[in-house]
Amino acid sequence: MANTRFLLPLQSEPVTPELRHLRYFVAVAEHLSFTGAARELRIAQQSLSQQISLLERTLGTRLFDRDTRGTRLTETGRMFLPEARAVLARADAAVATARRAAAGEIGRxxxxxxxxxxxxxxxxxxxxxxxxxxxxxxxxxxxxxxxxxxxxxxxxxxxxxxxxxxxxxxxxxxxxxxxxxxxxxxxxxxxxxxxxxxxxxxxxxxxxxxxxxxxxxxxxxxxxxxxxxxxxxxxxxxxxxxxxxxxxxxxxxxxxxxxxxxxxxxxxxxxxxxxxxxxxxxxxxxxxxxxxxxxxxxxxxxxxxxxxxxxxxx
Missing domain, CATH: 3.40.190.290 (D-Maltodextrin-Binding Protein; domain 2)
Incomplete structure (x- = not known):
């Protein structure tokens, strides 16, 4: 019961996070600043904050601690970060493969x-x-x-x-x-x-x-x-x-x-x-x-x- 304060209510149906949510998370994790991440992503800071909150509700856990001292990754966030990066890298590779195939650069x-x-x-x-x-x-x-x-x-x-x-x-x-x-x-x-x-x-x-x-x-x-x-x-x-x-x-x-x-x-x-x-x-x-x-x-x-x-x- 000691860990229940870290849990967030899950959505009624399990939902796989969208790639854009993972990109938002990685950007915030790398900047440890919603302001800096929003600037890099070219979206409004309020919108970014809402999307991170949605991702946390989807996962049922907090990824960041936010207080007057700034933004820090939680332990879950630190474990989630390399996996999110790997997923994004695979997605980027898949897109690159599709584009090369469409251009006739790869295939059989x-x-x-x-x-x-x-x-x-x-x-x-x-x-x-x-x-x-x-x-x-x-x-x-x-x-x-x-x-x-x-x-x-x-x-x-x-x-x-x-x-x-x-x-x-x-x-x-x-x-x-x-x-x-x-x-x-x-x-x-x-x-x-x-x-x-x-x-x-x-x-x-x-x-x-x-x-x-x-x-x-x-x-x-x-x-x-x-x-x-x-x-x-x-x-x-x-x-x-x-x-x-x-x-x-x-x-x-x-x-x-x-x-x-x-x-x-x-x-x-x-x-x-x-x-x-x-x-x-x-x-x-x-x-x-x-x-x-x-x-x-x-x-x-x-x-x-x-x-x-x-x-x-x-």
């Missing part, structure tokens, strides 16, 4: 790279983004076009670097383009030319990727072959660019690939540009993508693309 992005573009796109993109946004964690994955599009659609990937997927529900922006080349065995009669037309390859045997690998691409190829006046004699299909290049080097047939595929094989094949044929590299994303870090990524890669020939320099 999962990026997909089409296997055929990863060799020249992944190093400069990841390097440039990490330099600009070191607080954003990047996860990268090499995938085929079907996995890339499905991953964008279901949210597994936040963005992808690929050839245009040619579907309506995926947004894209062009980052680079490069010549498409006829890939011929070394010693082929056309291998020494500076340029060929697609129609020049009408009588060749062809090796191409599986039609099921991505039907929108193969429908585009069909139109291009028809426009050149022929249907290719496809003697074998392969699952990847390295396989296609190996088949060409073995003399099985010819194919057409973006010029950057030269980095995958240096011997046994010749790359000859096809007149008027270009291949684009794009950044792709789902239209519902709303991560602030993605917007930072978009800015970084578009700036990078504007100053770098990615297929040649990546």
């Amino acid at each position: 992005l999962h990026l997909a790279f089409l296997v055929s573009t990863a060799n020249y796109m992944l190093p400069p993109v990841v390097r440039a983004f990490r330099e600009r946004c070191p607080g954003v964690e990047l996860a990268t994955e090499h995938v085929d076009i079907a996995g890339l599009v499905s991953g964008l659609r279901d949210g597994r990937y936040d963005a992808a670097f690929t050839r245009p997927p040619l579907v309506d529900d995926i947004a894209t922006a062009v980052l680079a383009d490069e010549p498409v080349c006829a890939v011929l065995p070394e010693g082929h009669p056309l291998a020494g030319r500076a340029e060929v037309h697609l129609r020049d390859l009408a009588g060749e045997r062809w090796v191409l990727t599986e039609r099921a690998s991505w039907p929108p691409w193969h429908r585009k190829y069909d139109k291009e072959f028809r426009a050149a006046g022929f249907e290719p004699d496809v003697v074998q299909r392969a699952s990847s660019m390295p396989n296609l290049l190996a088949l060409v080097a073995a003399g099985v047939g010819v194919t057409r690939l973006a010029r950057s595929a030269r980095s995958l094989r240096r011997s046994g094949v010749a790359f000859v540009p096809i007149a008027g044929d270009r291949a684009e590299t794009v950044i792709a994303w789902h239209p519902r993508q709303d991560k602030p870090a993605f917007l930072r990524l978009f800015d970084v890669v578009t700036e990078l693309a504007a100053t770098t020939n990615l297929p040649e320099d990546g």
Whole structure:
């Protein structure tokens, strides 16, 4: 019973103090003066006194002794002070984290790279983004076009670097383009030319990727072959660019690939540009993508693309 004189009546329902009340308390505790604290907080001294009294009623105990000698912390107030400071520090940290996340300075992005573009796109993109946004964690994955599009659609990937997927529900922006080349065995009669037309390859045997690998691409190829006046004699299909290049080097047939595929094989094949044929590299994303870090990524890669020939320099 000896300590009852220190207790104040609690509010009828337990109430957690508001952050502003903790800030008021800390200010008074540091100044040990309502006048000085009110000046720092830029509120009226009477209002500050009322808010401290409300905090004390909420807690059910006095935090300050106030008399003619001045303002002093009670024992409870002294114990409460470091905890109040810690809460305010955590609140400030939470606000700072929210602001950095909203600015795209922190977060996590999962990026997909089409296997055929990863060799020249992944190093400069990841390097440039990490330099600009070191607080954003990047996860990268090499995938085929079907996995890339499905991953964008279901949210597994936040963005992808690929050839245009040619579907309506995926947004894209062009980052680079490069010549498409006829890939011929070394010693082929056309291998020494500076340029060929697609129609020049009408009588060749062809090796191409599986039609099921991505039907929108193969429908585009069909139109291009028809426009050149022929249907290719496809003697074998392969699952990847390295396989296609190996088949060409073995003399099985010819194919057409973006010029950057030269980095995958240096011997046994010749790359000859096809007149008027270009291949684009794009950044792709789902239209519902709303991560602030993605917007930072978009800015970084578009700036990078504007100053770098990615297929040649990546």
